[in-house]
Amino acid sequence: MKLTLRQMEIFLNVVSEGHLTNVAKSMKLSQSAISMSIKEMENIIGRPVFDRINKKLVLNEVGRAFHKEIDPLYKKLSDIEYEFKNSENKGMIRVGASTTIVDYLMPSIICSYMSSYPDVKITLKEGNTKEISQMIDEGSIDVGFVEGFVSSSNIIKEKVGVDELVVITADKKLVAPCYIDALAQKKWVLREEGSGTREIFLDYIKEKVEDLNIFFELGHTESIKSILMNRECLTCISKISVDTELKEGKLYQVGVKNFSCRRDFLMIYHKDKYHSALFEKFLFFSKKLMFQMLDSGQKVQFKAR
Amino acid sequence: MKLTLRQMEIFLNVVSEGHLTNVAKSMKLSQSAISMSIKEMENIIGRPVFDRINKKLVLNEVGRAFHKEIDPLYKKLSDIEYEFKNSENKGMIRVGASTTIVDYLMPSIICSYMSSYPDVKITLKEGNTKEISQMIDEGSIDVGFVEGFVSSSNIIKEKVGVDELVVITADKKLVAPCYIDALAQKKWVLREEGSGTREIFLDYIKEKVEDLNIFFELGHTESIKSILMNRECLTCISKISVDTELKEGKLYQVGVKNFSCRRDFLMIYHKDKYHSALFEKFLFFSKKLMFQMLDSGQKVQFKAR
DNA sequence: ACGGTCTAATCAACAATATCGATAAAAGAG
DNA sequence: CTCTTTTATCGATATTGTTGATTAGACCGT
DSSP: OOOOHHHHHHHHHHHHHOOHHHHHHHTTOOHHHHHHHHHHHHHHHTSOSEEEETTEEEEOHHHHHHHHHHHHHHHHHHHHHHHHHHOSSOEEEEEEEOHHHHHHTHHHHHHHHHHHOTTEEEEEEEOOHHHHHHHHHHTSSSEEEEESOOOOTTEEEEEEEEEEEEEEESOGGGOSOBOGGGGTTSEEEEEOTTOHHHHHHHHHHTTTOSOOOEEEEESOHHHHHHHHTTSSEEEEEEGGGGHHHHHHTSSEEOOBTTOOEEEEEEEEEETTOOOOHHHHHHHHHHHHHHHHHHHHHHHHHHHHO | OOOOHHHHHHHHHHHHHOOHHHHHHHTTOOHHHHHHHHHHHHHHHTSOSEEEETTEEEEOHHHHHHHHHHHHHHHHHHHHHHHHHHOSSOEEEEEEEOHHHHHHTHHHHHHHHHHHOTTEEEEEEEOOHHHHHHHHHHTSSSEEEEESOOOOTTEEEEEEEEEEEEEEESOGGGOSOBOGGGGTTSEEEEEOTTOHHHHHHHHHHTTTOSOOOEEEEESOHHHHHHHHTTSSEEEEEEGGGGHHHHHHTSSEEOOBTTOOEEEEEEEEEETTOOOOHHHHHHHHHHHHHHHHHHHHHHHHHHHHO
16 A cells, blocks of 8 residues: 555645644545545554544644655655646757767857756767767657768758868968869878768868878867967868867968868757657757857858958 | 656656566556556646657656656655654654753653654653643643643543652751751742742641741742852752752752652643554653652662761 | 534445556567 | 567556545533
């Protein structure tokens, strides 16, 4: 036999009112319902919680201790139930994204979203496109942001922007417009093998360039930027990851002619996903901000030329 | 519509097992019972808490937040229920006692009791006999300890010892055996009017002494003892309240001939009181210790003569 | 001391709902 | 494609909660 919430509710009301009959009225139940409920509770606990003194029910030593424990818990439970019934903006969203997006786009999206919906917790996982889409597939994240292509038919994909890969240097001598093959023998710093950014770039130039001089390989975009500084090197990375440095004049975009290396940013989620108001809002928010950030990126690029 | 404990229990099990069918087996319910319970819960909350991804039920963003809130609460509730079902020694006893008993007997009783039953909380209220018996009558305390007589027929009285009033002084010159009337004109320090101790004493000597020289009146026994020190005064108070000072030789008992002023210590409780194991143990404990303390007090008195 | 008026406890009848067993639908495994 | 596994659905049934009437005890004013 187990205690029920209803019994606790009745018990707490009886304790605070003192009289069974009043509780019956205020709860719109019969007096006998209350009486039996209390009795049932005492059976479950194994001994009375009230002393029947005169007409009143007075908590006895056991009941008092019980009340002290139950009361705050019940209140909290009620609060939680109320919250979830009434507040749309309560939840915990798990987001996955690939490195570039995690580093340069998610922070401001999450930050901005959470200032509008403070009750929502967001967790962020990093992974490559394949890993992220697998997480979606098995339901271990709610939504993912990746570059490139996703194949699974269980996954819904929405294009949320275009990622532009640009050729970057810190050396002013290299900035002058030229064709890509003219730069092939300069010192190139690229991401490691297996990186999406690297593959896209090499794939894009493979018809025009026979042999690229890969001077150094690094696992993180930030490390590449450090290496670039004050050296005669080149790299090709996401425009958004060097936005700040371009504005500040620390790095320069090389005006490569006939060079337009792009890939889509995709937002992905499982087709069976239930779209709570919460979730919908997050999707909407993310899309809006993504477009904004990528647009402004392109504008800046335009001005810089 | 309200959430039930059972629903939460099922929900939590489904979350931890991941599979509906396993939960059905482990809870010895049909699979459909689980399924419907979950669905009912989602109805109550107003939106799904699981995403039905492939065969699995995976918590969605709402469910995750809900689980995080519910899980610790449910565990705590289970603990409380278990505690109260299994532990006899859980409760909160409200004790009332008159001044003398509160000051000189209850501390060691409570202290000793609580070292045997650490889960029991005891609250102590002070009041005169009338106040204490009224509290018993209306159920606002569980048990009382008083001196003197209690009239109500709703109250069960048990004699737990004899309180002896003795004549005390700090002045060695006054210690010599004599009759009470010979001391009447000495300086007497008594409790204030209305005090039980004072009334008993005055009532006891009223046939033998016409006019007692009441030099000073004080509300507390401890104040009386302070006044006595190094002065040629007398008082008549409970033997137990000056036990220590007699042993240490700071105060002396006057060997008044033909003087035997006594009153009973009573333990009282309501006739309708439910006697939990807890309560019974406390009664037993109190009686035992009362007798012990009052006996030892009398032995000391005997030796001192 | 006597009904009248409270109170809580009890009981059988009824209503609500939780659970069951069977079946359907969907998806992964072989 | 078939077999197995898993969840959803449905009507029937068992359990549980609730009701209304009744009983019993205590208080109140006359």
